[in-house]
Amino acid sequence: MALTWSPAIPGVPPCDLRRSAVSSLPSARRLSSTIIRSVRASLRLGPLFWPWQKVKVGPLSVSPMGFGTWAWGNQVLWGYQESMDTELQDAFNLALRNGINLFDTADSYGTGRLNGQSEKLLGKFISEFQGPGNVRENVVIATKFAAYPWRVTPGQFVNACKSSLDRLQIDKIGIGQLHWSTANYAPLQEKALWDGLVAMYEKGLVQAVGVSNYGPKQLLKIHDYLTTRGVPLCSAQVQFSLLSMGPEQMELKRVCDSLGIRVIAYSPLGLGMLTGKYTASTLPSGPRGLLFRQILPGLESLLFSLRRIAQARGKTMSQVAINWCICKGTIPIPGIKTVKHVDENLGSLGWRLNSDEILELESAAQDSPKKMIQNIFQTA
Template sequence: MKMRRLGQDGPQVSALGLGCMGMSDFYTTGADERESIATLHRALELGVTLLDTADMYGPYTNEELLGRSLKGKRAQVFLASKFGIVRSEDPHKRGVNGHPDYIRTAIDGSLQRLSTDYLDLYYQHRIDPDVPIEETIGALADLVRAGKIKHIGLSEASAATIERAQAVHPITAVQSEYSLWTRDPEQNGVLEVCRRLGIGFVAYSPLGRGFLTGAIRRPNDFAEDDYRRFSPRFQGDNFQKNLELVDKVKQIADSKGVAPSQLALAWVLAQGEEIVPIPGTKQRHYLEKNLDALEITLTTEELPVIESIFPYGIAAGQRYNEDSMRHLNH
């Protein structure tokens, strides 16, 4: 397994991690717990070390799944979880909480569900605009001193917030959506500040929530309860416009003799050694297919052609609905 370092002086992890959310939430149609556990175990066999979850996935059930799956295997894993998104009865609405008291309660719940006494990396899932980041990071620093977490991370934070957080305690990783169809971190200063401060960058949804695989051809390909049915990029005219872009990428992948998903992952990997993508899957054969992307090299001629198809802002539709969009880039 190829390895990458999270940040200038941070820990080494597998160059591709595994996002575990879909095993328990949002894309769960066809989910099979036995296959999910087999996928987790296969990932460890193949050298994947970074596993990514959050307390809000389920909620709670994804952490519980990992807790059951990792018994006797904890030492093989760089285990990351997140706190701060508070779910309501309305599945399309979310709250955020960055209060120190909440953090102290949240970590204990995550540790219990994950059947471990520490997390390797603990992210603030979304920034709480009502709580100064200095207070939130101060509480997380207390958890580091207590031995409950080893490293602190932020997710979907603005460049300015990352700077303020780093001044309180070293930040090991920043997680944001990043892929061919979501290139925001290149434009909003997040990748620049991570590079300047020596912070690792973890790219979630590097396959555009499955769209960049080329396998999704119609909105009806989604089950009735699939989150993507309610995502702007998968609705109406946006779907067709984005599909046309994906088909152009597929042509390049076909000419190179690789899958579109592998080409999309190879592109993210080529953007910098500080970037670690965490594609999600709940099936072993997709896991193995994704890991093969580590062997693909994109040439200096191929990269600009791919990037010209998906320049910043070309994807039709917002990343999330309006309620979720307001929690980004604080």
Template sequence: MKTTKLGNSDITVSSIGLGLMGMSGIYGQSNDEQSIQTIHRALELGVTLLDSADVYGNGHNEELLGKALKGRRDQAIVATKFAFQSDFQTISGHPDYVKKAVDESLRRLNIDYIDLYYQHRVDPNVPIEETVGAMSELVQAGKVRYLGLSEASAQTIRRAHAVHPISALQTEYSLWSREVEADILPVVNELGITFVAYSPLSRGFISGELRRFEDLAEDDARRNLPRFQKENFQQNVDIVEEILKMAKEKGCTASQLALAWTIAKGALPIPGTRRISYLEENAEAANIVLTPDELARIEAVSPGSAIQGGRYDDSHMKGLNI
């Protein structure tokens, strides 16, 4: 596995990470034993950056990761997040909440420190300087090594970085979600911040495995996202067909092609999966080299303007890029 240096830190991480959200029932039923085996296989492959959050499964995800890391803590770079309440709507960046949240995460993870601690969403009612100031105190206390933000605006990133060095900015980024290229990527590159791309496969759409809306389980949260609605689904599937054709020519899968594109754009993708076979497939993407012509062709067959439906519903979108 190729590696990269985490921004403004002395940590070296794998150039592809593993997102754990789907291991806690977000996309239908999950299996803890299977998930732990997948995490163990990730570490064997050198996939060291493991991404969790306190809200995933209302604490379940961190507990799961804690069990998986028993006896293996030194092999992993643990990233987790705070801010969301269990309803995925209410957000808190109050200093008192920051200190309470980290202690609860450490307890669930059953570890002494967190390598990378993110504010999951910016609280519009609390100045970012206050939130990051409290996060900085966690570093001084040895509970956290490095700090990150998620879905923050360029201005907020600058303000936060002025209080304490920010090591990573995590935001959705894929062939279908390229909004960050205009304002966010230039700022993180300027400040030496690693850009961590979540949902680099557009929540499984780009893999080509989803062919019909009915393929989604009844309890799959993706059913509620605009891009997965029936009225948008088929048009988006048609775009995937072109990516599948390009992948076949390259001798790789659509997922690997999309991940290789993300890496070529300077991002660190953290695709999520519960299955070892998909994990191994994703990890291989780190070895795929795309030429400038191939990059241009990929972007031509999947322009952002062609994607039907937004990332989230209108109410959730209001909480982004603050």
């Protein structure tokens, strides 16, 4: 029986070692050249990230993908019920045991009487985690502080941070983030938000600071201000996916790269539209269904490309869509509600789309007549 060796490089076939030993030198050289070209192409695309391999966000080391918890406590959009908490805890435990250590939340997550529920559940799950202590200690919580109209002084933001620490049952938040900018409707409040971040950082309540829903122009302003105060801006969270890859997102990414700021991609699956689980006749309930009805009919070409690449690679459409975000140099934070979500999303790591696949997806996305509706709090 022939011995074979597979270099596991796309486009390079396995070679029979017995035949290779007596093959002509020119053929061997051609094979070597093919391998070298494929390796170089892979290196240009970047490393193959695994959950236990960490990337830097300021002083912090985090997994190349995190998980979002917007749905935890949100009854209106995501249909949360407290009976789901056991499944949520199982999902959290599975993520942690598989190397994911970045979890994103906000002090406004949770509707009505459940306001703050997302932070409360994270705090409970962290404290009850049954596993090595160092795994629990390395959890990085990125929480966002809402720019409520009554938060108009730095002290009020410090108090908000302390309340989050209580709900999370931790001594220090990993990344303290401004949830949105008030530049569009209350520009005079903006300075208080920035000073609030500075105060949290100086008091040691957060290890790093970031922003969410800031466009490139406003990002440059807060970066320059924080620099004068000696506070590094480490992250910028933005809606980023194959449905949200417009000029604004790409310019923000360019600015962040030039300043050493990490881009955290929220809604990498377009609220679920890129999963392939929904059609015009099978829509989610509630407000999401209304949104899907408007956008899904224009996504046939993009969904076709996602499905084709997923089938060719033995992946799911969700895994391909999330991997695209990683290939673009962002840290995606898909939301999780079930163990199945975690298990599937973990399959987004450990491999990379090639350049042809990336080009196909982006071409299909650009040709789609419908795009994701942008966050109303997003600034320029």
